[in-house]
Amino acid sequence: MTATAAPRPPGMRAVRIWLTLVAMLIAVMVLVGGATRLTESGLSIVEWKPITGTLPPLTDAQWHAAFDGYKQIPQYRELNAGMTLHEFKTIFWWEWSHRVLGRVIGIAYLLPFLWFLWRGAIAPEWKRALWGIFALGAVQGAIGWWMVASGLSQRTEVSQVRLAIHLTLALIIFASIVWTLRRLSHRPPVPAPGRLKITAIALLAMTFVQLFLGALVAGLRAGRSYNTWPLIDGALIPSADRLWFETPWWKNLFDNHLTVQFDHRMMAYALWALAAWHAIDALRARAGRAASGALWLFAALSLQALLGVLTLLHDVPIDLALSHQAMGIVVLTLAVLQVERLTAPEIVTARGSSATLAKQVG
Template sequence: MTITAAATERQLLDDMDRIDRNRRAVRRWLGFVLLTLFVLVLVGGATRLTGSGLSITEWKPIHGVIPPLNDVEWQEEFELYKRIPQFSQLNSDMTVESFKSIFWWEWAHRLLARSVGLVFALPLVFLWATGRIERRLRWPLVGVLALGGLQGFIGWWMVSSGLAERVSVSQYRLATHLVIAFLIFASCVWIMRGLSPHGDDPAPTRNSKAMAAVIAGVALFQIYLGALVAGLHAGWSYNTWPLIDGAIVPGGLWVHQPWWLNLFDNPKTVQFVHRLGAYVLLALVMVHMIVSLRAAPETTHARRSVLLFGLVCLQALIGIVTLVWQVPLSWGVAHQGGALVVFGFAVAHWRGFFGEYPKEARIQVAG
């Protein structure tokens, strides 16, 4: 080996080591972002289940960080809440002290949302400025940050729907807000997974990657349906399983005209379709697992399909318990968190078929 070749090899190894270190730093940052997003989704679920989402009736992105600090400020905040229909129609006997219990949930949710923005933006600037973020990932990460900013506006758009004529937020806006949150989470998972080491196992079948994509898509659609159920408070109705209103296929599914409105406005129809979505997702994951195990049982792809099937089964069990027990706070939050875990793992499983991002070392070869 010539001196030039040896120097080039050493530089190559140094570049690979630097890329690995940088990728570990970015993965750790994104992992912390994912943890913060997970907590945010759990608190958001608790905020919804406790009916706290309309307790703060003004959008103050900066000043809103500071909660009421004395009795006068608490009374002022309570007076604002007393102006909306939720108070007059549902909570007219509420006192300032009981108002505080719902205020703190919404305040914590908004504070966490602001914190996620900082947890994402500040390290992004630092890692970019110090050259730790690869060129191919810079604008995708900026896109995720922009999506997070849009989510703030969507959150207020959702809240505003319950301040004038309704006693709760619009189920359409709630579903939009939740789906965007899950897409932000999925984007971070996708990038983080691409920066992680991959094995060289081939896909079990030529359709495995496509099937993984379908599963992730169906999981997201199921989350959208779950948000409609939450927005219509349909989880507190028809609390039996496997029957719904005494039948496998109940009556009264198409009472609204035109018929398609039932898919969004009829609590029974929305809950029924959400149940069907769960069965479809479970069947898809089971078929994917069986095919993968038969074709290539020793591959990491097949082992991931088994874990995904287990997660979906656990989530189905949590969903059934949540329904039958009429949505206790702890189980309702667990069901929402479980949805995030299933969807995040489904996205990571799909991303695993693409392999690790190529490592682009910049080697200067002498003459």
Template sequence: MTAFAGTPLNGALARADRDRALVRYWLYFVVVVLFALVLVGGATRLTESGLSITEWKPIHGIIPPLSEADWLEEFEKYRQIPQYEQLNEGMSLAEFKVIFWWEWAHRLLARGVGFVFALPLAYFWLGGRLERRLKPKLLAILALGALQGAIGWWMVASGLVERTSVSQYRLATHLTLACLIFAATIVVARGLAPHSQGPAALATRRWAGILLALVLVQIYLGGLVAGLDAGLAYNTWPLMDGGLVPGGLLVQSPLIANFFENPKTVQFVHRIGAYVVFLTALWHMIAAMQANAGTTHARRAVILFLLVTGQAAIGVATLVLQVPLGWALLHQAAALVVLGFAAAHWRGTKGAYPRQTEVEIRN
């Protein structure tokens, strides 16, 4: 920079830094909206509201019922599905409105995050403010967002014909993809942030990546638990159904079905996943402190372990209290915090994206 002080290139580099900061702030705002979206989605699931809107209207669905006749029409559509017939028969219109607003808010946020991402992306791209290396990354996130919308409806459709709730397979897929988009956005934003230190030791970078992947897997397992309402049974800890390893884990055929369709097995595997994440975070913290003593990499590893420990405690409390709405949402929010910090930590161990070169600036 100093070699070009007072030159046009120096001014171009300064503008590139400002553009990088603006893109980073925009992505952090997207992260906030995604966080809210996932939490509202969790509340929608926990209040059994996800099937209240029985049609996929991606454009004009943004407009809610505006008259009594509109409300009665929506309510009549809901009364045709198995959830109403088997679980909610006799529900009043006022009760229907409660679950409708949860699902409508979730869909509104989903549409909103699409605009919050796509419009600024077009502005930065067409204005020449995006670094070349960012374009494929941001396009990939945009594509995942479009796919997520389709998967959301695919999930809802599974509960409209024969089931009284959505498929746990589709729910877990929907949740995990949302969290993948959330983590990917944080990774790109963190790569654009100033880094006070260079990359961490190779082993630290690898374990940070492994821990991030394990957190995503654990969230997928949590989605299966939610889809099967598996958290509403076996509400003791550390024992489960009277033992550290309960019986009846492999009673279904084929064997693999137990890991996706047997509520006891799904909850047990989710517990084991939590122990694996906890021990991996502990190992990573100790190893990072030894290999990167006194650095921000080591300090972040400590914070990540503390976040994982806090999340484990919240998970146990949620289970023992038999999954009250507030605790369940706190558990989901804490999972997002752990995931987001794990993503930022992994990107931080790799160092910032390189600054644009003189050739890139001139091109």
């Protein structure tokens, strides 16, 4: 694939710095969201006020009003009856921090973006993509409230499916920014066999599936249900009547604690095996930077698997669980970079010579 290079607009270094900072903020937000879930704090704020909700309670009366609102939902009545105001404040601050960080990310994205547009620092072909990322961020805020609302009336926790969608969309936004940053760096594509591109794309797709499955495990607290490894429920592969007892059958994929955790484990094994094959293949093909990227991805997946096992065996302590989640972000980043370096298009310069450069942005 080739494209013709155009004059590069000014200020691209500033654009890359801006996107890097936004990506870092999203990574922090994912971890704060993980801590919010692990501390059972996500339902402590029962209203969605995009503007006025930025300020926390400032007086005793406001704190008691917020606490009274929490007392009306099933989670308080069934799990936390008798909670003190001091204990409520602890979970409130986690959820408030998560929501405020989301607003900060929106501002940190939109205002510099408008500035760069005004200054002409962003090439026309990238404007639509960057507006698309902003739109996904707006949708993410609505999905966050849709997720919280699922736990305010009939449940004592949010829907694990909505939680998984919420996390996956956050990581799609993160991955889109990482991809854009890579393309803005003007790095040359890596000559490599087509099969390496296919396995790299497969690894990225499987990584997103695995992150979705991990969110289901987290939402169901399934990591606390079966705390042995490599056996699960006393076997490497549990019996079919334990994996598929829900009706209709597909509900087991989302509601059955054993099936959800088993799927997460099996996907981890498949990911690790494919990453090992991809690394070996890249080394044999002498694929240069692609081989290095494949080795880094395999190493990150190996560490991620180790953290997952340790988190399981120790009954999901918050430090190990957040380390596992953070490593998942690292794995996703490396998977995105590997696909991009293997699929970057060639550029035909304005003089007509073929340049092995990444796709130009201006």
